[in-house]
Every structure is written in structure tokens, then in C-alpha cells.
Amino acid sequence: MAAPAVTAQEASLPTVLVSRQVAEELRITEGAVVQVAPPEGSRARQFRVAAIYEPTPDPARLGATIREVRLHLPDLLDLTRDPKAFLGTDRVEAVNIALVDAGDARAFARDVNARLPGVLARTTVDAAGGGPFRVLERFHLAIALVTIIAATVFLLALTIMLVDERRETVGVLRLIGLPTSRILAQLAVEGLFVAGAGAVVGLAMAAGSEQLINRFFQWRYDTALVFVHITPKVALQCVAIAVPLGVAATVVASWALLRRNALKLVRR
Amino acid sequence: MTSTPATPIVRADRVTRAFAMASGPVIAVRDVSLAIDAGDYLAVRGPSGCGKSTLLHMLGCVDTPSEGTLEFEGRDVAKLSDRERSLLRLRAIGFVFQRFFLLPMLTAAENVELPQSEAGVGRRDRQARTRELLDYVGLAARADHRPSQLSGGEMQRVAIARALANKPRLLLADEPTGELDQTTGEHIAELLDRVNADGTALVIVTHDHTLASRARRVVTLRDGQVESDQAR
Amino acid sequence: MRALAFAWRSLVRQPARTALGVLGVAAVGALLFDMLLLSDGLVTSMRDVLDRTGFDIRVTATGELPRGGSRIPNASAVLKTFAALPEVERVMAIRFADGTVGVAPRSRTSVENDARPPYDTVSVQAVDGDAPYPWTVLRGRDVSGLNEVVVNEAMAQDLGVALGASLPLRPQCLSRSEVLPPTTVRVVGIVEFPLALGDFIVGSAMATLDAACGGNSSDEAEAMLVRATGDVDVAATALARARPDLRPMTNAQVLGRLQRTGFTYFQQISAVLTTVTLAFALLLITVLLTVSVNQRVGEIAALRALGLSRARVVADVLCESLLIVGFGGLLSLPLGFALAQGLDRILKDMPGIPSAMHFFVFQPQALAWHGGLLALTAFIAALYPMRLVAGLPIATTLRNEVTS
Numbered sequence: 001m002a003a004p005a006v007t008a009q010e011a012s013l014p015t016v017l018v019s020r021q022v023a024e025e026l027r028i029t030e031g032a033v034v035q036v037a038p039p040e041g042s043r044a045r046q047f048r049v050a051a052i053y054e055p056t057p058d059p060a061r062l063g064a065t066i067r068e069v070r071l072h073l074p075d076l077l078d079l080t081r082d083p084k085a086f087l088g089t090d091r092v093e094a095v096n097i098a099l100v101d102a103g104d105a106r107a108f109a110r111d112v113n114a115r116l117p118g119v120l121a122r123t124t125v126d127a128a129g130g131g132p133f134r135v136l137e138r139f140h141l142a143i144a145l146v147t148i149i150a151a152t153v154f155l156l157a158l159t160i161m162l163v164d165e166r167r168e169t170v171g172v173l174r175l176i177g178l179p180t181s182r183i184l185a186q187l188a189v190e191g192l193f194v195a196g197a198g199a200v201v202g203l204a205m206a207a208g209s210e211q212l213i214n215r216f217f218q219w220r221y222d223t224a225l226v227f228v229h230i231t232p233k234v235a236l237q238c239v240a241i242a243v244p245l246g247v248a249a250t251v252v253a254s255w256a257l258l259r260r261n262a263l264k265l266v267r268r
Numbered sequence: 269m270t271s272t273p274a275t276p277i278v279r280a281d282r283v284t285r286a287f288a289m290a291s292g293p294v295i296a297v298r299d300v301s302l303a304i305d306a307g308d309y310l311a312v313r314g315p316s317g318c319g320k321s322t323l324l325h326m327l328g329c330v331d332t333p334s335e336g337t338l339e340f341e342g343r344d345v346a347k348l349s350d351r352e353r354s355l356l357r358l359r360a361i362g363f364v365f366q367r368f369f370l371l372p373m374l375t376a377a378e379n380v381e382l383p384q385s386e387a388g389v390g391r392r393d394r395q396a397r398t399r400e401l402l403d404y405v406g407l408a409a410r411a412d413h414r415p416s417q418l419s420g421g422e423m424q425r426v427a428i429a430r431a432l433a434n435k436p437r438l439l440l441a442d443e444p445t446g447e448l449d450q451t452t453g454e455h456i457a458e459l460l461d462r463v464n465a466d467g468t469a470l471v472i473v474t475h476d477h478t479l480a481s482r483a484r485r486v487v488t489l490r491d492g493q494v495e496s497d498q499a500r
Numbered sequence: 501m502r503a504l505a506f507a508w509r510s511l512v513r514q515p516a517r518t519a520l521g522v523l524g525v526a527a528v529g530a531l532l533f534d535m536l537l538l539s540d541g542l543v544t545s546m547r548d549v550l551d552r553t554g555f556d557i558r559v560t561a562t563g564e565l566p567r568g569g570s571r572i573p574n575a576s577a578v579l580k581t582f583a584a585l586p587e588v589e590r591v592m593a594i595r596f597a598d599g600t601v602g603v604a605p606r607s608r609t610s611v612e613n614d615a616r617p618p619y620d621t622v623s624v625q626a627v628d629g630d631a632p633y634p635w636t637v638l639r640g641r642d643v644s645g646l647n648e649v650v651v652n653e654a655m656a657q658d659l660g661v662a663l664g665a666s667l668p669l670r671p672q673c674l675s676r677s678e679v680l681p682p683t684t685v686r687v688v689g690i691v692e693f694p695l696a697l698g699d700f701i702v703g704s705a706m707a708t709l710d711a712a713c714g715g716n717s718s719d720e721a722e723a724m725l726v727r728a729t730g731d732v733d734v735a736a737t738a739l740a741r742a743r744p745d746l747r748p749m750t751n752a753q754v755l756g757r758l759q760r761t762g763f764t765y766f767q768q769i770s771a772v773l774t775t776v777t778l779a780f781a782l783l784l785i786t787v788l789l790t791v792s793v794n795q796r797v798g799e800i801a802a803l804r805a806l807g808l809s810r811a812r813v814v815a816d817v818l819c820e821s822l823l824i825v826g827f828g829g830l831l832s833l834p835l836g837f838a839l840a841q842g843l844d845r846i847l848k849d850m851p852g853i854p855s856a857m858h859f860f861v862f863q864p865q866a867l868a869w870h871g872g873l874l875a876l877t878a879f880i881a882a883l884y885p886m887r888l889v890a891g892l893p894i895a896t897t898l899r900n901e902v903t904s
Contacts (some may be wrong), residue, residue, distance in 0.1 A: 039570060109620075109621065110618030110619055110620055111618060113600040113618070113619030113620065113621060114602065114619045117670060117679045117682075118670075118679030120599070120600065120621055121621065122621040132850055135846065135847060135849045135850045135851075136850075138846045138849075139843065139847055142839075142842065142843055142846060143531070143773065143843075146527060146531050146839065147776075147780075149527050150524055150527035150528045150531070150780060153520050153523045153524040153527055154520075154780070154783075157517055157520035157521055157524060157784070157788060158787060158791075160516055160520065161517060161787075161788070161791040161792075161795075162791075164517075164795075165795065213772075217768065220768070221764070221765075256516070321895075321898075321899055321902070322895070322899075325894075325895040325898070325899075328805065330804075330805050330894045330895045331894070331895035350809075350810055351809055351810070351811075354804070354807055354808065354809040355807065355809075356807075357804075357805060357806065358806070358807025358808070359807065361807070362806075363802070363805045363806055365802055365805075365898065366902055367798065367901060367902065369798060369799055369802030369803075371509075371799060371803075373509040373510060373512065373513035374501075374509060378501065381501065382501060382803075382806075382808075383806050383808075385501050385502075386807060386809075386812065387807070430806070431806070434807075442898075442902075443902075
């Protein structure tokens with residue numbers, strides 16, 4: 001939908017950015033003229049919608065309807081100023097500070113509180129907590145670890161069965177004189193191929209489900225938050241874990257078999 | 269005064285068994301007719317691939333003919349349900365295999381008890397019958413041994429005991445001495461003689477000339493058909 | 501030998517494979533159990549926390565959760581109006597404020613050479629009404645007079661605030677362009693604030709907060725906490741009728757809102773991971789059983805030839821599946837409990853989560869769901885190998901065993 005032509009009067013109005021959710025709810029388009037007022041409703045002012053933006057997604061507010069607009073700071077201050085306030089419009093809600101060493105944050109905050117009465121200084125990211133994204137990262141990592149453990153057990157069970165199916169072949173090879181190391185190397189190479197192929201298939205499945213999961217949850221929560229993101233680093237990590245695990249499982253299973261008496265392997 | 273002839277245990281009337289293969293149907297058994305009466309001792313011989321095992325499987329109600337009629341004690345086997353055929357095999361037929369097929373995780377006694385348990389025999393009766401059978405085959409002292417602790421001959425004797433567990437009228441043995449040395453094979457042959465002498469009809473499929481010569485009737489198959497059926 | 505005993509023997513025959521199958525089920529079963537705990541954990545925990553405050557209804561100006569919207573003006577009048585209602589057993593006004601307290605630098609690493617004590621940021625909860633207050637006294641006693649405060653355990657431990665200590669408190673008052681000298685308050689109790697956010701929390705009577713603001717704080721409250729005499733919904737209706745400009749919300753309504761917003765992500769995660777773990781277990785057991793069956797076709801065909809029915813050999817396979825999943829499921833419970841403790845500790849670091857809340861909360865129905873889902877998985881996982889066994893051609897298999 002093309003924005004309507006802006007009149008000279010409208011062009012002189014201050015601009016505002018409107019979040020996608022508000023724009024959809026109130027059917028606001030780019031270029032529209034809107035009225036914005038503080039909570040008590042008085043002192044409403046007209047603004048022209050310069051653009052519609054996607055709010056930064058916050059997992060801590062997932063499911064909540066995000067209703068926000070963005071103004072230039074002077075416009076916001078002018079709109080919300082307390083006429084009785086001594087300092088007029090030269091005040092803000094908060095000042096963000098980035099320290100050279102983030103480890104000093106707590107001590108710095110305490111110091112500011114002591115030196116500047118009336119100012120509340122607090123660290124933005126609690127060192128132990130790390131913010132919602134960090135917490136979720138740790139949570140997902142824990143889940144991933146458990147899944148890897150379960151997968152390793154599964155892999156070991158599978159390789160034991162697969163190697164056991166070849167026991168007669170292995171027994172015959174031992175009986176005709178092939179050394180254990182040679183047979184083990186052969187089985188390890190086979191394990192490498194299988195693990196490699198499995199890792200590639202796994203990545204393909206992950207890439208497919210990445211799209212599905214993101215689309216579903218973005219629709220479900222009306223958000224731009226990306227829930228699953230497979231980066232080259234993540235893909236490499238997965239392959240770096242899966243392939244050695246697969247080879248190791250094959251070697252362990254094969255070693256257990258090769259330790260047995262060759263005659264017992266060929267006997268039913 | 270004439271007596272009514274007893275119904276044969278198994279009667280095969282022009283039975284044929286064909287297998288569908290990619291290259292076309294393969295007829296393993298063609299137009300075979302024979303009857304097995306109570307107490308018979310029959311050896312089935314022939315070159316490899318002539319249909320001996322296929323015929324044995326049909327006689328034992330493990331397989332059904334593609335054409336012809338197969339009756340077990342007067343009942344048309346093709347008309348029986350899978351459950352009825354299973355019950356027939358459980359109660360009336362015993363099988364002895366070339367590869368023994370004992371269950372490795374069960375002891376000799378437990379292997380013999382298994383078909384009895386399935387037939388609903390009570391625990392005490394089962395155990396008594398098992399002791400009797402293991403004694404019959406000369407393995408009473410090995411009742412608690414697993415198959416891995418037994419020799420080939422001992423395993424086959426346990427298999428015979430298992431096949432006799434529910435007092436079958438017919439015992440079918442597919443190459444019972446195929447994986448045994450000559451001496452052991454002779455012991456098995458003697459045991460089978462005794463089984464037959466005690467009243468169980470016996471059909472053996474074998475390459476072994478010595479074993480076949482102990483039978484009172486020899487059926488020779490070639491290319492799925494009966495070449496000869498001679499009583500000794 | 502019955503199918504279950506037979507299945508046990510079959511499994512014990514391959515101890516390594518069986519043990520790994522059981523361990524695999526235990527690992528995924530632990531995760532499944534935790535996801536079941538998580539699915540209702542937050543709601544259960546929040547319900548418990550709300551109930552522990554001793555109040556049934558929260559009244560706010562805009563219907564937003566406290567600290568999320570405007571304050572209720574003329575709070576003392578509203579308090580009297582509500583208290584007079586027959587449906588109301590008791591009512592309490594609550595106001596939140598940020599502030600700072602000065603703590604003696606006995607263990608501080610900064611400003612050690614400075615005479616001024618460092619000031620830590622605190623959250624203040626001030627209440628107006630009769631005790632009991634919406635916090636639980638752990639040590640000491642509750643506030644009863646002016647300039648008496650209670651603090652949370654974190655303040656006692658991390659800042660070394662002891663019972664009886666005097667602290668300079670400087671709250672943010674009505675006018676942010678004013679800064680008043682700190683008021684000295686005395687710590688009379690260490691308490692647990694069920695719904696409080698933040699590391700360091702101070703509780704006091706409204707009069708103490710007013711005094712610390714020089715008597716200049718407005719007659720406002722973030723919320724009115726109400727305990728109903730009887731039916732909660734009836735009381736909420738009466739409150740709405742008495743003050744149509746305000747928004748009462750019962751604990752159930754608060755929970756409902758939280759379920760639709762903040763909690764929903766974890767419930768979705770729970771659902772997704774429950775599905776993934778079940779699929780994993782299904783795959784594991786199906787593969788185990790299928791390979792096991794394929795390795796035993798000769799034996800199975802021989803058993804069928806001996807007269808064991810199709811149903812019997814199929815039942816053996818099903819019993820194997822049930823045994824693996826059964827043992828794995830039992831083992832998964834202690835593992836799941838331990839894992840839940842760890843995951844709960846991780847998630848409680850999430851900002852905006854009250855300290856008394858937990859993500860993983862045990863409920864008996866979680867056990868029932870766990871058992872039921874695993875049993876269903878065992879059955880479905882066995883379907884394919886059962887089908888293999890049921891459809892096994894006896895004669896062909898016997899022949900192949902001899903010729904192979």
C-alpha cells in the first residue's frame with residue numbers, strides 16, 4: 001500500500017516510528033498523521049508516521065502484545081514534561097553507561113549511589129544471571145548436553161548391534177591371519193563414513209526444521225524473534241561432536257568384539 | 269471280516285508347491301502324492317534342490333501347497349487358520365532341525381519345557397515329562413546346562429527331546445545329522461530308531477545314506493517329483 | 501514359560517545391548533519427565549506463591565500487573581471503601597519504590613579509603629494495613645512501628661545486614677527532582693518476599709516510606725491486595741462494583757494472564773521437547789528390537805514350527821519393548837529429579853522471575869503422564885518388529901537359515 005502524498009502542513013509535523021503491532025491494530029500506514037499523548041490524555045500532539053518498525057524481540061515478553069512508538073528524544077521530553085518541574089525538560093529517565101571493565105559494574109553502581117543522592121544506579125546485566133538470552137542459552141545448552149548423552153548411548157547400542165552382525169566375518173578374518181589392528185582400522189573407516197553421512201543428513205534435517213520452527217513460533221507469538229538459528233559455527237560444532245562420537249562408538253564396539261576368541265566368533 | 273483302514277496321519281494328494289520369483293515361478297514340489305501312517309518310518313532322499321525340505325514343511329503344516337490337497341488326520345490343512353495349524357504343530361507334530369535351533373538363553377530342561385508350557389501343561393507335569401525325556405535321550409545330567417555348554421550331538425538330542433515334548437504322532441527331522449560327525453550321527457540315528465519303535469511316525473529328510481537305510485520306506489525325489497517310493 | 505519371563509531371558513542374553521537400551525531410555529525419559537514438570541511447573545509455582553501471600557485478589561488502576569501501569573490515587577480512601585465491603589476479609593495497600601541503602605564497607609573491595617559507605621540499590625515494598633503482611637518472616641520479627649524494616653535473605657547474606665542493624669535508606673519519592681537526606685531505619689526481621697523482583701528487597705509499613713520521603717509521598721498505591729471472606733469471584737465483582745474505575749484480578753486471572761504471556765514460551769518448549777524425546781525413545785527401541793528380531797529369525801521360525809502361535813511370538817517382542825522401556829523409565833525418575841534441580845537453578849536466573857518461584861515443580865500427574873507416554877512409546881516402538889515377527893514366513897526362513 002503506497003503512502004499517501006504528504007502535504008506541506010504534514011511535512012512540517014515531527015515524525016514518529018510506530019511498531020508493526022500498533023500499526024496493524026490501529027490500521028496505521030506510513031505517512032499517516034497520528035496523535036500521541038501522555039497517559040492522562042491531555043497535551044496530545046500530532047506526529048507524522050515516518051516508518052513502521054519491528055520491535056526488538058524480547059523472550060521475557062513473549063506472548064505479550066508489544067505496543068510501542070518511538071519519538072525523537074526532545075519530542076518525548078516535551079510531551080511528558082512536568083510543567084511544575086524545576087528543571088523543565090532537561091531530564092531523562094535513564095543514562096546507560098558502558099564501562100571499560102564490565103567486572104567493575106557493581107562497585108561503580110554503589111559508588112554512584114553514594115556520590116549522587118537521588119540517582120539510582122544499577123547494573124543492567126546481573127553478572128550471575130546474564131539477562132534472558134544468556135539464561136536461555138545456558139538452558140538450551142543443558143538440554144543439548146542431555147540429548148548428546150542419550151544419543152551417545154543410542155549410538156553405542158546401534159554400533160554394538162551392527163558390529164555383532166559382522167561377527168562371523170570378523171572371526172574368519174582373524175582366523176585367516178589379519179591382525180586385530182587392521183580389522184579395527186577397517187571398521188573405524190566404515191564408522192567414519194556412516195558417521196559422516198549421518199552428520200550431513202542430520203544437518204539437512206536441522207536446516208529444514210529450523211525454517212519450520214521459526215515460522216511456527218513467529219506466527220504463534222507474533223514476533224520477529226528467531227528461535228532457531230543454525231550458523232556455520234553451530235553446524236561445525238555439531239559435526240565436530242557427531243563424527244568423532246560415531247567413530248568412537250564403532251571403535252569401542254569393534255574392540256569389544258575383537259577381544260573375543262576368533263573361534264567363538266565364527267561358531268553359532 | 270474286514271477292518272476299516274486307519275486314517276493316515278498325513279495324506280498328500282498331488283500336492284504342488286510353487287514359489288514366485290522375479291525370473292518366473294519355481295516349482296519346488298510337483299504333483300506329489302503320498303501317505304504316512306501311524307508308526308511309519310520314512311526317509312526322503314534326493315539331490316540338493318529337489319524339494320525335500322519343501323515337502324517336509326508341507327507335511328509338517330509349516331507351509332501349504334499351491335495345488336493339491338494335504339490332509340492331516342483327515343483335516344484339510346489349507347482350510348485351517350494359522351492358529352489351528354500352530355496348535356496342530358504344537359500337539360501332534362514334532363520338528364527336529366539341522367541347526368538344532370535351541371534357544372541359547374534357556375537351559376536344556378527349559379528348552380524341552382517350552383512347548384509343554386505353550387500347550388498349557390501344568391508345572392509339575394511339565395517338569396516330570398522333561399526329566400523323563402532328557403533321561404530318554406541320555407542327558408538327564410545336563411538338564412541345567414545351556415546349549416553353549418553342550419556338544420553338537422547333545423544339542424540335537426535336546427532338540428529331539430523338545431520335539432517329543434507334547435507326545436506328537438509325527439516327528440519330522442530335516443537333516444538331523446547334517447552338522448554332526450559320523451559317530452555322533454549314528455547315536456542320533458539310534459535314538460530316532462527308538463523314537464519310531466516307541467510308536468511315533470518318523471519322516472527324515474537326509475543326504476546321509478546310512479541314516480536313510482534305517483528307514484522302512486524310502487521316497488526319492490528328483491526335480492520336485494517322486495522318482496521312487498520303496499518299502500524295504 | 502510366559503511371554504514376560506521369556507522376554508526377560510531374551511534381553512539378558514544380550515546384556516550390553518539391553519543395558520544401553522535401558523540407559524538410552526533413562527536419559528530421554530529423564531528429559532521427558534523434566535519437560536512434564538516444566539509444562540505446569542511455572543503455573544503451579546506461581547499459584548503457590550500467590551496463595552502464600554495470603555491474598556486472593558489484586559486491584560490495580562489499569563489491570564496491568566503491579567509495577568506495570570499507573571498507580572491507584574487516593575489509596576487510603578480506596579482502602580476504607582474496600583475494607584467496608586462484607587465480601588472482604590481484609591485489604592492491604594502496597595506501594596513499590598526504588599531506593600538505596602548504605603551498607604558498612606566491611607567486605608567491600610571498592611572505595612575502601614572513602615569515608616562514605618557504598619549505597620546499594622534496593623526495591624522497597626511498603627504496605628498499609630494490618631498484619632500479616634505479604635512476606636514470610638524467617639528470622640526476627642515483623643515490622644510493627646515507624647522506621648522498622650524487614651529485608652530479604654540476599655541482603656542479609658550478600659550485604660552483611662544483621663538483625664538489629666541500622667541502615668540509611670534513601671527511597672525515590674514523589675518528586676524526582678528532590679533528594680532528601682537518608683532516613684535511618686532498623687532491621688527487625690529477615691523475610692522471604694514471594695513475589696518480589698530484584699536482588700535486595702526492603703519491606704516496611706507505608707508510614708515508614710512516607711516518613712523517609714519527608715511526608716511528601718502521594719496517597720497512591722501500586723495495588724490493593726484483598727482477601728475474600730467467601731467466594732473469590734463474588735468478592736471481585738463487589739470490588740468492581742464499589743470502584744468501577746479500578747481493575748480487580750483474582751489469583752486465577754493473574755495466573756491465566758501469565759500463562760498467556762510470560763509462561764507460554766516454556767510451555768511451548770516443554771511441548772516441543774516432549775515430542776522430540778518421545779520420538780527419540782521410539783527410534784531407539786524400534787531399532788534395537790528390529791535388529792534383535794532380524795538376528796533371531798531362525799529361532800523364531802523354529803519356535804513357530806514347533807507350534808508357538810503367532811500371537812505368542814508377537815507378545816514376546818512386545819514384552820521385550822515393555823521391559824526395556826519399563827526399566828529405563830524407572831531409572832529415569834531419579835535422573836529426572838536431579839536434572840530438574842540443575843535446570844531450575846539455571847532458569848531461576850532469568851530476570852523478572854520472583855525468587856520464590858520454580859520452573860520445575862513435581863506433581864503426581866506428571867508421573868502418570870510419564871508412565872503413560874512411555875508405555876505408549878513402548879507399544880508403538882514394538883509395532884514394526886511385531887509386524888516382522890507376525891509376518892515371518894516360517895518355511896522360507898528355515899530354508900534360508902540352512903542355506904545361508
